[in-house]
Amino acid sequence: MKIVDVCAFYTPHGGGVRTYVEQKLRIAPQMGHEIVILAPGDHDEVIERGPQARIVRIRSPRLPVDRKYWYFADDNRIHDMLDAEMPDFVEATSPWRSARIVAEWRGSAPRSLVMHADPLSAYAYRWFGEIFSRPTIDRRMSVYWEHLRRQSRLFDFVVGANGDLTRRLREGGVSGTVTVPMGVEAGLFSPQRRDPRLRARMLEACGLPDRAGLLIAVGRLAPEKRWPLVIDAVNAASRDMPLGLVMLGEGRERRAILKHIAGNPHIRLFEPERDRATFATLLASADALVHACEAETFCMVAAEARASGLPVIVPDSGGAADHAAGGAGLAFASGDAASAASAIRTVIAQGLRPAATARGMDQHFADLFALYAKAAAHRRQAA
Incomplete structure (x- = not known):
């Protein structure tokens, strides 16, 4: 299976998304899949990570609020690249502009929106939580919720990494919600x-x-x-x-x-x-x-x-x-x-020293790719 991840918030400067992407690039080929990361950057560049793994950087403007990040500015360019790659499955890993770009692509491949961010908790709940209840904040953020609901109807799955986020999305009317917990890099932490x-x-x-x-x-x-x-x-x-x-x-x-x-x-x-x-x-x-x-x-x-x-x-x-x-x-x-x-x-x-327990990232990707493969097979049968 060939998976293309349209990853707006990948940056070589570090962070959780980069850690996740680096592990995906390593693990996906081991599981027999090809992985392509489409990411914005200062200039066009292809970074090969092996015969079935690469990062394709697309020349894009930097985010004014944080110069370590960029944003996709050309929808047609992304659509053309998806056409050229002919993926079996497409991921959007930001609920903002890149989700709309992926949703509006006219290709036949199934697609998922992976919630690597929780904007309401990061911003609205934090800013206004001492004044208003969460239901009140949600009502006042109805434009955001309608955006998520509208986008979710164009995706096969909306993937969350914890049950609390998935529950809130589902209660907010977001379609296709599923929880696939992440994990840690195998053999490193002990x-x-x-x-x-x-x-x-x-x-x-x-x-x-x-x-x-x-x-x-x-x-x-x-x-x-x-x-x-x-x-x-x-x-x-x-x-x-x-x-x-x-x-x-x-x-x-x-x-x-x-x-x-x-x-x-x-x-x-x-x-x-x-x-x-x-x-x-x-x-x-x-x-x-x-x-x-x-x-x-x-x-x-x-x-x-x-x-x-x-x-x-x-x-x-x-x-x-x-x-x-x-x-x-x-x-x-x-x-x-x-x-x-x-x-x-x-x-x-x-002096608490709990037993070391953790889900491995290999298991996360095995579960995620199994979900994708089932959707891709169903789409092929329907076609």
């Missing part, structure tokens, strides 16, 4: 990577001795990640116990986050670790992961922490919440720094 000497060095960087608790937080430096809440929660919890926080991330909010840290020597912000094996060792060597974004569609870093035997401290809504289930961590009230601080105190005081 409690065996825990390194006491590395842990001691991270605590030393935070100006703390070995007996202190070590928290780690990972993600883009963007408003929806709620970094100030993480910092406030750690500051509050550290009044009762010595705590260090190592933050790994980059983005447009860096200056604001450093200002919020306010020179606290026990909280350190570092650039992301690009080497995956080194990152897995850093993760396993902490005492807990703390994450505050309730808009995650899956929360890859929480899954990676769980696979590393690390307890997770996460909000009680969105994709991150799933990873605290079964004693793997604690969920706190979304958007509540005091609740997060309480969860941090409990996890560190108890």
